[in-house]
Structures are given as structure tokens and as C-alpha cells.
Amino acid sequence: MITTAKFSYEPSEHEAEKASNSYLMSLIAIIAGLPLPIINLISTFIFYLGNRKGTYFVRWHCTQALLSQLSMLFINSYGFWWTVSIIFTEETITSKYIAYVITAFVFNLTEFIATIYTAIKTRKGIHVEWWFYGSLTNLICKSK
Amino acid sequence: MKKTIIQGLITLILFFSAWFALTRIDWITVFKVKKVTDKTEEKLGELFLAIFQKNEVEVKNPLIINSIDSIVSKICTANKLDREFIKVHLLNKDEINAFALPNGHLMIYSGLILNSDNQEELSGVICHEIAHIELNHVMKKLVKEIGLSALISMTAGNGGTEIIKETAKMLSSSAFDRNLEQTADIKAVDYLIKSKINPEPFANFLFKLSSKENEVTKYMTWINTHPDSKERAEYIIEYSKDKKANFEAVLTNDTWFKMNEELRVLK
Numbered sequence: 001m002i003t004t005a006k007f008s009y010e011p012s013e014h015e016a017e018k019a020s021n022s023y024l025m026s027l028i029a030i031i032a033g034l035p036l037p038i039i040n041l042i043s044t045f046i047f048y049l050g051n052r053k054g055t056y057f058v059r060w061h062c063t064q065a066l067l068s069q070l071s072m073l074f075i076n077s078y079g080f081w082w083t084v085s086i087i088f089t090e091e092t093i094t095s096k097y098i099a100y101v102i103t104a105f106v107f108n109l110t111e112f113i114a115t116i117y118t119a120i121k122t123r124k125g126i127h128v129e130w131w132f133y134g135s136l137t138n139l140i141c142k143s144k
Numbered sequence: 145m146k147k148t149i150i151q152g153l154i155t156l157i158l159f160f161s162a163w164f165a166l167t168r169i170d171w172i173t174v175f176k177v178k179k180v181t182d183k184t185e186e187k188l189g190e191l192f193l194a195i196f197q198k199n200e201v202e203v204k205n206p207l208i209i210n211s212i213d214s215i216v217s218k219i220c221t222a223n224k225l226d227r228e229f230i231k232v233h234l235l236n237k238d239e240i241n242a243f244a245l246p247n248g249h250l251m252i253y254s255g256l257i258l259n260s261d262n263q264e265e266l267s268g269v270i271c272h273e274i275a276h277i278e279l280n281h282v283m284k285k286l287v288k289e290i291g292l293s294a295l296i297s298m299t300a301g302n303g304g305t306e307i308i309k310e311t312a313k314m315l316s317s318s319a320f321d322r323n324l325e326q327t328a329d330i331k332a333v334d335y336l337i338k339s340k341i342n343p344e345p346f347a348n349f350l351f352k353l354s355s356k357e358n359e360v361t362k363y364m365t366w367i368n369t370h371p372d373s374k375e376r377a378e379y380i381i382e383y384s385k386d387k388k389a390n391f392e393a394v395l396t397n398d399t400w401f402k403m404n405e406e407l408r409v410l411k
Contacts, residue, residue, distance in 0.1 A: 071155075075159070089288070092280075092284075093172070093177050094172070095167055095169065095170055095171040095172050096167050098166075098171035098172070098175065099163055099166035099167040099169070099171060100163055100166075102166055103159065103162045103163040103166055106162065107159060131151055131155070132148065132151035132152050132154075132155050135147055135148040135151060136148050136152070138148075139145065139148055
């Protein structure tokens with residue numbers, strides 16, 4: 001799922017710190033944004049905007065963090081509004097809903113662990129590419 | 145590019161298949177969700193029933209009770225519904241009204257029976273209320289109107305008698321929202337047809353009472369709280385149009401008249 005690859009150049013200490021921060025950003029936002037799935041995305045997006053003119057290594061990891069948050073947004077928003085409709089409308093709790101919550105939880109947890117792992121690795125200047133998001137980032141983020 | 149698309153698709157498939165696989169498990173039973181809500185419903189049913197039994201006189205006449213039981217049993221058997229769950233209570237009151245309480249308590253006022261021209265009209269209203277019970281409309285309405293936490297605290301004895309009284313009043317004298325009423329009407333027609341009871345009198349009943357609306361509205365709670373009776377009568381007729389069956393009476397005419405007579409005496 002997660003592969004460490006060689007980056008096109010050796011990132012400096014400063015770059016490694018910034019790249020690692022892009023993942024930490026989404027982790028910190030989880031604490032504030034748990035009930036509202038969009039908070040994580042907004043914070044990662046702001047970080048991305050601030051660093052999109054940064055060095056290649058930093059840009060690359062900001063993009064990967066942003067993309068992973070984007071897909072989580074879809075999963076979590078759906079779950080969030082489903083929960084709201086159960087509380088406020090005639091919707092009732094069904095096995096389908098509980099199954100969704102469990103699946104969403106597992107995916108979120110996987111993403112959470114992967115984020116921590118990647119934050120640690122990138123801090124050491126090691127380039128980490130995620131399954132799907134890594135290759136997607138490679139398509140979007142080019143070295144100028 | 146191709147690799148990214150494939151990986152993306154695999155992730156999507158993984159998500160949906162995990163969700164699908166997990167839906168195979170009956171989580172409601174695993175987490176005992178149903179048990180908790182069932183207990184709440186049971187307790188609420190008892191609370192509200194006690195209020196009506198305290199304030200109104202329940203009819204105990206065996207002929208009347210047995211006759212209504214026969215109608216309800218016929219509907220339940222024909223539609224494979226749990227007869228034990230539906231508990232009929234007949235109250236001696238002039239209001240033309242019938243309503244459902246939580247946990248399958250079906251309340252019928254004697255005024256409804258006395259104002260029904262025939263047993264089919266009464267059966268129609270009974271079917272409509274059974275549909276509310278079977279489709280869980282009562283609990284849905286309660287949760288929507290006063291919230292689950294308030295309901296649970298009610299069952300724990302923290303609700304206060306005034307709130308319980310008000311809620312009971314709301315259940316007896318206000319309709320469900322338009323959508324739920326229509327679903328219950330359509331379901332009622334299905335129940336009637338499966339029970340070989342003609343649904344046309346049910347529509348006539350609505351029509352009849354809606355035209356009477358200007359005369360005496362005081363006693364016609366069921367009609368007043370169920371708006372657009374004419375429109376309802378029309379879609380009931382429309383829905384039951386192509387559903388012809390060999391209709392048969394549940395009670396003999398003799399029993400129906402006797403039952404009405406005895407009810408009049410009780411007044």
C-alpha cells in the first residue's frame with residue numbers, strides 16, 4: 001500500500017520538515033474537525049496553497065496529503081449527512097448504516113496510520129508514495 | 145495514467161465491497177439497537193394507554209369487542225401481520241376518531257363505529273391505522289416531534305405527567321405528515337384487498353365526512369386532523385380501480401346492526 005521510493009533529488013532538512021508538516025496539518029485538523037468532515041480538507045488546502053510555489057519535494061507531499069483528504073471528504077460527508085438525517089428526519093438506524101460507519105472508520109483509520117507513518121518518514125527526508133494517491137500525485141505534480 | 149486509474153478503481157471497489165460485505169451482518173441485532181427501541185416503545189405505549197384509560201371509559205361489551213376483533217384478525221391473517229402485536233381498545237366517546245399509539249395499541253372511539261354506514265368503512269379506517277403501526281409511523285412521529293432523548297427520559301419516569309398528557313393528546317388529535325398519510329392510505333387499500341374487503345366504502349367514508357365538514361366539525365377529529373379528505377378519497381379510488389377481487393363481509397349484517405345498537409345503548 002505504501003512504498004518508499006527514491007526522489008529525483010535529495011531533499012534538504014528544511015524541505016523535509018515542511019513536507020512532513022503537510023501531513024501533520026491534516027492530523028491536527030482531525031481533532032478540530034471530527035464532527036465536520038470538511039475542516040481537514042480546508043486546512044490541508046490552505047497549507048497546499050501556501051506551499052504550491054515551494055520546492056518540488058514539498059509541493060509533491062502537499063499534493064499527496066490534499067488528494068488523500070479529498071477522497072476522505074466524500075466518504076465522511078456521506079456518513080455525516082446520513083447521521084444528520086437519522087437524527088433529524090424519519091430515517092432510522094439500519095444495518096446498512098452501521099456497515100457504512102464501520103467501513104468509513106476502517107478507511108479513516110488506515111489513512112490516519114498512513115499519515116502518521118508518512119509524516120515521520122518524510123521528516124527524515126524519505127520519499128513515501130501511497131497506493132493510488134502516489135501515482136495520482138505524480139501525474140499532477142511535475143518538477144518544473 | 146492507466147496504473148492510476150486501475151489503482152483508483154481497485155480502491156473504490158475495495159470500499160464498496162467492504163461496505164457490502166459488512167451489510168450482510170445484522171448489526172441491529174448485534175448492537176441490540178432494536179431491543180433498546182423496542183423497550184422504549186413498549187414503555188411509551190403503556191404510558192399513553194394509561195392516560196386514555198384513566199380519562200375515558202373503555203367499552204368491554206363482548207359482542208362489540210369480539211366483532212371488532214374479528215375484523216382486525218381477518219385483516220392480520222390475510223396480510224400475514226402479527227395479530228398479537230395489535231391491541232385494540234374501544235373507548236366510549238362521540239368523536240369520530242381512531243389512532244395508533246406506540247407498541248401496537250390501536251384506539252377506536254365509539255363515535256367512529258356509529259358514524260360508519262357499514263363495516264367496510266370501519267375496516268378501512270382500521271386498516272389505515274394498522275398501516276401506521278406496521279410502517280412504524282408512530283415512533284417516527286414521536287421522535288420527530290419531541291426527540292428520542294425526551295422519549296427515553298419519559299420512559300425513565302422523568303417526563304412529567306403534563307408532557308406525557310400533551311404528547312398523548314398530540315397522538316390522538318394530529319395527523320402525520322402528508323407523505324406518511326398517503327403511504328398509510330395506499331397500504332390500507334392493499335390490506336383491504338388482500339382481506340377481500342371492498343376499499344370503495346373507505347373512500348366513500350372520507351368523501352362523505354369531508355362534505356359534512358361544514359355541518360358539525362366538532363366531533364370529526366379523524367377527518368379534521370387528516371386534511372384533504374376529498375383528494376385522499378380520489379387517490380384511494382384511483383389506486384384500487386384495477387384491483388378487483390371477490391369481496392366478502394367479515395361480519396354478518398345482523399352482527400353489525402346489533403353491535404351498533406349496543407353501542408347506542410352505552411351512550
